[in-house]
Amino acid sequence: MNSLGRTTGDKIKSFLMFALPGTFVFVCVVIIPFLYGFYLTFTDWNGVAAVKNLVGFDNYKALAQDKDFWNSMGLTLKYVVLSVILVNAFGFLFAYFLSGRIKKGQNVFRAGFFTPNLIGGVVLGFIWQFVFSQLLVKFGKSLGIAIFSKSWLSDPTKAFWALVIVTVWQLSGYMMLIYIAGFTGLSEDVLEAASIDGAYGWSKMRHIVLPLMVPSFVICIFLTLSRAFMVYDINLTLTGGEPYGSTRLVAMHVYEKAFTARQYGIGQAEAVFLFFVVAIISGLQVYIGKKQEVEA
């Protein structure tokens, strides 16, 4: 730290040189729009009018009364919990088996599981829409499998699970990569010492590997949490909120409120609310997770 500048002048100079450009951009594209957006929640702006009237907390009152918003929020929480658990469980399992357990074709499997993550959410949604509403239906009909003989996307519960499945399929490969990095970073010495002390199988996993992998879990859970909370692309192209608006996750609801229903102020208030929910939950998760970390 000290090498950067001995005097205050030096410190300012090095700040200007290294941090200012980044800070400037960050302030311009994140902080200012955010604050402006916050201001808009107190207006009745419809997205286009030249005059914005201040309406106090009306938008927040409307938010509290927006039943659909709370439904979407509930559905989103369910979706987030399920995706976070499943994505990380699968990611961890893949990583566990592909970092030593399975030697043959290790790289092929790694690449294979990671590939879905390289396909954009929009395209991915369309692909799976085809799978769920056409491919599986054709299979189901010709083989007489009842569960597949109707489109999954025409039933609220199944459509919701379709969303979860696609999310898991997309994200677990990415998380696998982070877990593999975590496994690779485990110290051989510690593992060997554990074996000598008689820790094998589950007890080695439970008492040695898992605690050492906490940093990977913290990152992976953070990433899945924030991505799952704000998912829009898959929601839009896979189900489009259908059938009858039953799979509309909260980001989509906010968008529709602001731009389809043209209640910009309310939509913005809901977005701000969502921001705080996600910020608090992810912040807590990172804070608690960091406390669990142990030094090897």
Added chain:
Amino acid sequence: MKKNLNRMAALLMTVACVSSLAACGSSTTTETTKAADTTAAADTTAAGTEAAAAPAEKSELAGQSITLLNSKGEIQTALEELAATFTDETGINLEVLACGTGEVPYTKVTSMYSSGTAPTMSILDTTDVIALAGEYGLDLSSQDWIKYCDNMTTKIDGKVYSFPFCVEGRGIIYSKKSIEDALGKTFDPASINSLDSFKAVCEELRAAGMENPVVLSKEDWSLGAHQLGYIYDTYDGTTAGADKIMAALKDGSQKVEDYDRFNQFMDTMDVILDYNYNKEDPLGAIYDEDPMHLVEGEAAFWPNGNWAWPNLETAGAETSDDYGFIPFVLGNDSSDLANTSMQASPTKQLMVDAKQSTEEQQKAALEFINWLVNSESGQKGLVEKLALIPACSNNTVAPKDPLSRDIVAKMTSGNTYSSSFVAPSDHWSVVGAVMQKYVAGQTDRAGAASEIDAYWQAQK
């Protein structure tokens, strides 16, 4: 220290990731920069051509640069070609701005306005024009072309702010061939003029082996705006009438469940559902496959509009085939306008910006409209290149596809009613969901009525 730094970094990351959603403004910023770039680019080209040559016989506005925001994705390429022809003939540079796939036109145009780079002209839905015109639209009431399309214009406070860019019509599409092949006799579409006659022909088809002759698409815009929309359209067949019934629904003086048109509509819907090709899994219908059933002769009817022609064509229909419309029948009074006529109204409107464009640009925009209405290449381009139905009666170029031809024929014979869709912008999505529930059997008529009522009551 290190741990603290990590924590800080993690927190910052949280903020950065999460706020990207909350800060809708940031996406607007990038959007507008792009728009600004294109305008700047257009300006330079304009200056270039102006300096090069602006022949004297061309319009006095030659060299002006104007922009046109197009919200009708399927005509983008053709519209660009048409714009090039316009530039060749008049010397006015016209750039067509596309509204990207998945981008909501209203969002696009409002963000352009907010950033001060409004397009000189925008092609928008009628509801969008109503929302914007009062503040930003140029008053077109005294334009000459109004005499050709007076019954097609949308008036806001008694003034016309938009040029009806194209007419679209909807009803129940029939495939004459499917019906005649199944029944083995000729089919006269005019014979369908009541719910009973529609039901009779469906039953006849079923008896002849076509088990479920009606294809019902499940899309919310189709069910919500286009099918349920008939209850507003047929109030008296005018936009003013639709406005009136919507106002009554809003203030509660009319309940949906007691509204005749709603009950007639649901009666027709029940018949359609009974004969629905997608009956087994109504919400599993696939829009791209729906027209195939008609083309392959497995079904005979498809409640939809002339915009479905490209889908039919992709499915294998030829422009020489016999497709046309029967009205979306309501009730059994065969002299009712809902049964004698089909809905045909301007769906896209061209609005000229009055606030952010120069006077010359506005004049150039008006010239473009005149060119579309009066010049031979404009008329031909609109009908043949863009495959649209013109709203102006002086344009007599015949459309190429059978659905549009049928609409033009019905317009000429007076068998259309013209009520523009003026419901609030989220109507199709909210009420579409209600209709989907009904179609899937998740709610009954009373349940659907009360949900639609609740929607209207919630409007201010």
